[in-house]
Amino acid sequence: MSPLFCPWESATFLFVSSNVPLLINYSHFIAIFSALAVSLLIFVNNPKALLSRLFVFFAVLFSVWALLDVALWATNDPAVVMFAWSLQVLLEPLVYAIAFFLVYIYFHGNQPPLRYQLIVTGALLPLILLLPTTLNLEALQLSSCESIEGPIAKYYTYFLNLLFTCMILAVSFRNIPLMQERKRSATYFSIGLVTFLLSFTSGNIISSFTDEWTLSQYGLFGMPLFAALIAYSVVRFNAFRAQIAGAQVIVAVLWALVCSLLFVDTEIATPITLITLGFTSIAGFLLIRSVRQEFQQRQEIEALAQKLQRANKRLKQLDQMKSEFVSIASHQLRSPLTSIRGYTSMLLEGTYGKVSPKAQEVLQHIADSSRFMALSVEDYLNVSRIQSGNMKYEYSDFNLKDLTESVVDELRPQGIKKGILLTFKSDLNGRGIVNADIGKTKQVIQNIIDNSMKYTPKGSVDVRVRDDKKTKKVFVEVTDTGIGMSEETLHSVFDKFERAHNANEVNVTGTGLGLFVARTMAQAMKGDLYATSEGEGRGSTFTIELPLAM
Amino acid sequence: MEEKYSNTLLWTVFILILLSITATYYKMVVVRDFVVIDDLDEVTEVEE
Numbered sequence: 001m002s003p004l005f006c007p008w009e010s011a012t013f014l015f016v017s018s019n020v021p022l023l024i025n026y027s028h029f030i031a032i033f034s035a036l037a038v039s040l041l042i043f044v045n046n047p048k049a050l051l052s053r054l055f056v057f058f059a060v061l062f063s064v065w066a067l068l069d070v071a072l073w074a075t076n077d078p079a080v081v082m083f084a085w086s087l088q089v090l091l092e093p094l095v096y097a098i099a100f101f102l103v104y105i106y107f108h109g110n111q112p113p114l115r116y117q118l119i120v121t122g123a124l125l126p127l128i129l130l131l132p133t134t135l136n137l138e139a140l141q142l143s144s145c146e147s148i149e150g151p152i153a154k155y156y157t158y159f160l161n162l163l164f165t166c167m168i169l170a171v172s173f174r175n176i177p178l179m180q181e182r183k184r185s186a187t188y189f190s191i192g193l194v195t196f197l198l199s200f201t202s203g204n205i206i207s208s209f210t211d212e213w214t215l216s217q218y219g220l221f222g223m224p225l226f227a228a229l230i231a232y233s234v235v236r237f238n239a240f241r242a243q244i245a246g247a248q249v250i251v252a253v254l255w256a257l258v259c260s261l262l263f264v265d266t267e268i269a270t271p272i273t274l275i276t277l278g279f280t281s282i283a284g285f286l287l288i289r290s291v292r293q294e295f296q297q298r299q300e301i302e303a304l305a306q307k308l309q310r311a312n313k314r315l316k317q318l319d320q321m322k323s324e325f326v327s328i329a330s331h332q333l334r335s336p337l338t339s340i341r342g343y344t345s346m347l348l349e350g351t352y353g354k355v356s357p358k359a360q361e362v363l364q365h366i367a368d369s370s371r372f373m374a375l376s377v378e379d380y381l382n383v384s385r386i387q388s389g390n391m392k393y394e395y396s397d398f399n400l401k402d403l404t405e406s407v408v409d410e411l412r413p414q415g416i417k418k419g420i421l422l423t424f425k426s427d428l429n430g431r432g433i434v435n436a437d438i439g440k441t442k443q444v445i446q447n448i449i450d451n452s453m454k455y456t457p458k459g460s461v462d463v464r465v466r467d468d469k470k471t472k473k474v475f476v477e478v479t480d481t482g483i484g485m486s487e488e489t490l491h492s493v494f495d496k497f498e499r500a501h502n503a504n505e506v507n508v509t510g511t512g513l514g515l516f517v518a519r520t521m522a523q524a525m526k527g528d529l530y531a532t533s534e535g536e537g538r539g540s541t542f543t544i545e546l547p548l549a550m
Numbered sequence: 551m552e553e554k555y556s557n558t559l560l561w562t563v564f565i566l567i568l569l570s571i572t573a574t575y576y577k578m579v580v581v582r583d584f585v586v587i588d589d590l591d592e593v594t595e596v597e598e
Contacts (some may be wrong), residue, residue, distance in 0.1 A: 004586050078586055083578040087571065094567075099566050114552050114559070121563045132574040139585035148587070 006145035011074035020073040028066045033060040033219040034227035034253050051105050052160040054444035058098045065091040067139040078140045085147040090131055093157050096164035103168045103190045161201050196226030326384040331375050341370045379513035384519050393437040397549045400474050401465045407445045408463050421460040433472045436525040448478050448516045448542045476544040485533040485540055494519045
């Protein structure tokens with residue numbers, strides 16, 4: 001027996017038939033176009049993101065649903081109607097489920113936890129398993145060419161839609177720590193999605209119970225609206241990192257809407273024009289507002305950039321002036337100091353006749369103070385040179401062991417005067433040749449030994465020079481029995497103007513620049529300077545490290 | 551571990567959906583096993 005067909009002409013290419021009202025073509029193809037355009041632009045902008053890929057899947061499922069709907073209007077074959085109708089029943093809750101995943105990922109940045117996935121898949125399972133049965137679609141009515149829905153299609157799918165909508169709302173309104181702008185963008189996204197889902201389903205629900213299926217087509221106008229909201233969210237908040245794409249989508253949807261008017265029958269031209277006008281007004285308003293905001297922001301940024309440029313120029317000038325001032329002031333101070341030190345030394349040596357013991361004591365004070373002042377000025381000058389990048393290094397090969405030994409010999413009288421035993425030992429015989437600036441290296445060694453002696457009220461300062469053939473480095477280790485350092489001090493002792501907090505216990509004067517200068521010099525010569533200590537009151541070890549000459 | 555279970559779950563559901571669609575296609579389109587309520591005054595018979 002030949003199969004029965006519905007009483008109208010058959011469709012060409014499944015979708016084309018005079019039985020399809022123009023409004024159906026208008027609403028469905030615009031919706032498909034909007035969904036695919038938005039998803040493709042988002043995907044092209046960030047193809048690797050899970051959200052982008054899922055969004056494409058969402059748009060494709062929705063588009064298949066809409067195409068099946070057109071096919072349902074066009075066909076007169078009951079078999080096609082039953083199959084397409086069944087698929088639609090399955091696709092609708094699937095679109096909802098994916099919408100839930102989308103919102104979850106948008107808010108949290110990752111997939112929902114397993115328990116949520118179990119709820120979603122568990123709820124979908126009866127629908128999937130009973131899809132081909134009469135519990136889904138009972139029969140087909142030939143006069144209207146419509147399926148008679150069973151409990152699954154009529155009630156269970158709507159329960160699923162409600163469940164997934166509740167889950168979407170729960171995710172959207174939970175207090176998630178997001179940035180203000182991102183939060184607003186995510187809220188726009190979920191409001192857009194829920195609006196679309198509600199408009200998508202509300203028509204179907206009404207039609208399902210009233211059997212008036214022409215109403216369902218209006219639901220699809222939610223899709224262009226949703227696309228516009230997504231696009232707005234993109235333009236306004238740079239969601240999906242596709243700002244320009246968002247504006248393109250708005251314009252593309254507007255273009256499609258206006259173009260479609262050309263193909264509309266005069267009878268339904270008025271409602272179609274009204275719908276298009278409404279959409280154009282909303283999209284146009286959103287677009288203009290975002291462009292205006294963008295323009296205002298750009299103006300503000302430009303003004304700020306100019307201010308910053310001026311401030312930066314002024315800061316550079318001030319910095320230059322400061323460096324020049326320090327340099328000039330230090331030089332000016334150095335020359336008179338040299339005279340003071342020279343004449344004091346000559347007076348102490350008796351070049352200008354015998355000096356009384358009382359006056360000698362005073363002269364000694366002047367000599368010590370001027371020496372400290374000269375060292376301080378040298379430190380300031382060095383810091384100034386380092387900061388302005390004018391510190392020059394003259395490299396040559398020399399024996400570090402011999403240099404260290406000579407420095408120790410120079411400083412030994414000072415140690416004896418203070419009652420400190422200054423010792424030197426090294427097992428390097430002729431080895432320990434380094435390539436560095438000899439003057440600067442001497443300054444570093446002097447600085448470290450001097451520093452150790454300053455902070456050692458009694459006991460000894462031991463200087464040892466050794467090498468390590470594996471790392472091809474030479475080390476000068478200065479170990480004292482002084483006040484030691486806490487863990488905290490060890491971290492900051494090489495910073496500018498930093499001194500150990502227990503430094504005052506030994507009544508030492510200093511600028512807090514010596515170690516900073518020494519470390520900067522050592523590092524500039526491809527070496528290093530570091531300190532270790534077992535704690536306060538337990539002495540310290542300073543190690544200068546320089547690479548062996550090749 | 552949770553990701554592994556999650557992937558297995560999603561793939562299972564995906565395969566079930568494909569099987570269900572195939573079964574529906576077979577039932578509705580291939581064997582046309584569904585009730586048609588013929589409420590037309592005249593039955594339109596179209597020759598294949």
